[in-house]
Amino acid sequence: MLTVFVTGLAVGMLYAAIALAYNVMFSTSKVLSLTTGHLAMLGGVFGAWFIQAWQMPWWLAMLGSVAVGALFGLVTELLAIRRVLNKSDEHLWLLSTLAVATMVQQGVALWWGTEPKPFPRLFAQDFGVGVLDQKFWLPIGATIVMAIGLSLFYRRTMYGKLFVAMSEDAFAARARGISTDRIRMLSYVLSGALGGLAGFAAGQLTFAFFALGHLLTLNGFIALAVGGLGSNLGALLGGAILGLLNAFASYWFGGEYQQTIAVGILLLVLLVKPEGMFGSRNVRPV
Amino acid sequence: MNAPTSGLKPYALAVGALLVVALPWLAGDQYQLHLAALIAVYWILVAGLNLVIGYTGQISIGHVGLLAIGAYSFTILTGKLEWHPGLAVLVAGAVCGLCGLALGLPSLRLPGFYFAMATMAFALIVNELVLANDGWTGGGIGMPVDIFPAPFDTPVGYYYLVVMVALAVTLLTWNVVRHMWGLGLVSIRDTEVTAQAVGVPIFRVKLTIFVFSGIAAGVSGALFASLQSYITPDTFVFELSLFFFVSIIIGGRGSIVGPLLGTAVLTALPELVAPLAKLGNFFYGLLLLVVVLVVPEGIGRVFEVLQERWKPRKVANETVQPDLVRLQRALAEPGASGAAPPATALRKPALGEQA
Numbered sequence: 001m002l003t004v005f006v007t008g009l010a011v012g013m014l015y016a017a018i019a020l021a022y023n024v025m026f027s028t029s030k031v032l033s034l035t036t037g038h039l040a041m042l043g044g045v046f047g048a049w050f051i052q053a054w055q056m057p058w059w060l061a062m063l064g065s066v067a068v069g070a071l072f073g074l075v076t077e078l079l080a081i082r083r084v085l086n087k088s089d090e091h092l093w094l095l096s097t098l099a100v101a102t103m104v105q106q107g108v109a110l111w112w113g114t115e116p117k118p119f120p121r122l123f124a125q126d127f128g129v130g131v132l133d134q135k136f137w138l139p140i141g142a143t144i145v146m147a148i149g150l151s152l153f154y155r156r157t158m159y160g161k162l163f164v165a166m167s168e169d170a171f172a173a174r175a176r177g178i179s180t181d182r183i184r185m186l187s188y189v190l191s192g193a194l195g196g197l198a199g200f201a202a203g204q205l206t207f208a209f210f211a212l213g214h215l216l217t218l219n220g221f222i223a224l225a226v227g228g229l230g231s232n233l234g235a236l237l238g239g240a241i242l243g244l245l246n247a248f249a250s251y252w253f254g255g256e257y258q259q260t261i262a263v264g265i266l267l268l269v270l271l272v273k274p275e276g277m278f279g280s281r282n283v284r285p286v
Numbered sequence: 287m288n289a290p291t292s293g294l295k296p297y298a299l300a301v302g303a304l305l306v307v308a309l310p311w312l313a314g315d316q317y318q319l320h321l322a323a324l325i326a327v328y329w330i331l332v333a334g335l336n337l338v339i340g341y342t343g344q345i346s347i348g349h350v351g352l353l354a355i356g357a358y359s360f361t362i363l364t365g366k367l368e369w370h371p372g373l374a375v376l377v378a379g380a381v382c383g384l385c386g387l388a389l390g391l392p393s394l395r396l397p398g399f400y401f402a403m404a405t406m407a408f409a410l411i412v413n414e415l416v417l418a419n420d421g422w423t424g425g426g427i428g429m430p431v432d433i434f435p436a437p438f439d440t441p442v443g444y445y446y447l448v449v450m451v452a453l454a455v456t457l458l459t460w461n462v463v464r465h466m467w468g469l470g471l472v473s474i475r476d477t478e479v480t481a482q483a484v485g486v487p488i489f490r491v492k493l494t495i496f497v498f499s500g501i502a503a504g505v506s507g508a509l510f511a512s513l514q515s516y517i518t519p520d521t522f523v524f525e526l527s528l529f530f531f532v533s534i535i536i537g538g539r540g541s542i543v544g545p546l547l548g549t550a551v552l553t554a555l556p557e558l559v560a561p562l563a564k565l566g567n568f569f570y571g572l573l574l575l576v577v578v579l580v581v582p583e584g585i586g587r588v589f590e591v592l593q594e595r596w597k598p599r600k601v602a603n604e605t606v607q608p609d610l611v612r613l614q615r616a617l618a619e620p621g622a623s624g625a626a627p628p629a630t631a632l633r634k635p636a637l638g639e640q641a
Binding site: 032034079080083084087091092094095096098099100101102103105106107110214215218221222225256257258259260262263266267270271274 | 343345347392393395396398399400402403404406407408410411414415417418524525528531535564565566567568570571572574575578579582
């Protein structure tokens with residue numbers, strides 16, 4: 001039973017990390033990018049590649065994964081977001097991020113192969129330790145560090161405050177002389193780094209697998225929608241709830257209906273409380 | 287809005303129809319005929335989806351789930367329950383219409399990204415359910431599909447069958463978009479708030495169109511299964527949704543001919559050009575990105591621009607001469623001229639005065 005709980009929590013924290021990455025991007029651009037899950041997929045795949053093919057120590061591989069994630073975030077912003085936001089058509093960013101997500105997924109599939117490959121162990125550890133295994137506490141720890149780091153970043157640093165200003169009112173921020181384009185680019189780099197780190201930390205749990213992206217995009221979004229768009233605390237709680245419910249549901253009913261349950265939760269939350277647990281209701285259609 | 291449709295010359299239509307009818311003789315081998323039938327089958331789904339994406343602007347990336355439901359319903363009905371295939375196609379369409387209703391009722395209330403996610407989740411759920419209920423669906427191994435009886439059991443006969451169905455669906459969608467319904471759909475796509483303000487029942491319109499696209503997807507799925515003759519969950523990968531999607535976006539939103547050409551070209555191109563087949567979905571993704579960044583209105587727009595350049599539309603310059611004499615007279619004494627309404631008609635009836 002404890003194993004089920006810890007597994008659920010670890011998976012949930014991975015979803016929460018994706019939700020955090022969504023939040024960072026959403027705060028500056030009001031875009032929910034379909035590439036978000038692919039950030040973590042890249043982190044996992046490149047982490048495994050760095051360690052196995054290049055024989056890097058784990059910390060260097062981690063930095064490499066974070067760098068790959070950040071780079072992909074930057075590319076997404078330059079390719080799919082910048083020009084589309086200038087055109088200000090509501091749906092276009094959905095299409096362009098879907099295109100970028102597909103391209104990176106197929107690129108990884110062609111290069112890395114379509115089979116899930118095991119992620120190497122980062123620390124020497126006995127396999128018999130059960131719930132204390134690194135594959136559980138690595139994603140949990142990484143996500144908690146991320147959430148605390150983000151909170152400090154937003155409150156203590158100049159750039160963090162610029163992010164907050166832009167998420168409150170982009171036009172006002174621009175009027176005050178903030179280069180909103182640069183801040184948006186930085187937010188995509190930051191969110192890419194977070195996603196890459198999450199994918200690296202959860203690599204032993206998820207394996208290095210090219211098709212993870214869409215699944216993580218969906219589940220991270222469900223965590224975010226349950227917790228409330230824009231709230232980091234909500235992202236953590238939403239992720240935890242989703243992961244735990246999934247784990248216990250597959251423990252009791254069998255693993256066949258995992259996505260069905262997750263999506264059931266999503267629809268229920270959206271119909272009953274569309275703004276999520278901690279989100280702010282913001283209705284302004286005109 | 288639908289300039290490509292209305293600008294189509296009758297002789298182009300006639301040539302197209304002749305080409306479609308004569309294709310079994312023109313096609314070099316069975317494989318090309320199979321490809322032509324596949325295009326028609328995909329088009330049945332895309333025609334319905336086009337109303338959802340191209341006209342109403344609702345980004346559904348889960349139609350592959352409806353395609354799978356149609357295919358599996360058809361296979362189970364004909365294989366396990368031994369129904370007549372023709373009846374099974376209709377029932378598969380009805381089943382998918384109901385599934386579209388069940389999916390659309392909650393999710394069409396949601397704004398753009400949420401709706402896209404709900405439909406994507408739907409596609410994943412369908413795959414999961416297919417794998418879980420292997421007693422009915424054959425699980426990951428899949429199962430063989432019956433073919434149609436007598437006149438349609440040859441490749442040529444089957445080709446004519448799917449082309450007829452595709453034609454019927456095209457006529458239906460064409461009829462929808464060229465009347466008030468089409469304008470309502472476009473108004474929802476362009477500005478939902480304004481559409482609501484002028485009295486378009488947004489949710490009802492969206493739901494009706496979505497259910498219609500579900501029925502089309504079901505019929506398409508049934509014919510698709512029969513064409514493939516063996517189906518597994520691997521047939522209905524998520525990327526197939528992307529393919530439908532790209533066909534519509536490339537062809538142009540708000541047009542019927544554009545997506546039709548898009549479907550035909552995108553189905554045939556990777557089969558005929560070998561390197562593209564290897565790149566597969568990467569190619570679709572790249573195409574989608576290029577179109578979104580360069581010509582968001584679709585390739586059809588490029589043709590319109592080129593046509594404009596080669597053969598500029600004549601804009602007649604007519605100077606309007608104001609009839610100053612009559613205007614002056616009307617302004618001077620209202621009621622004197624025949625053009626202005628008599629003043630008594632505008633006067634409010636006083637109390638006690640009954641008409």
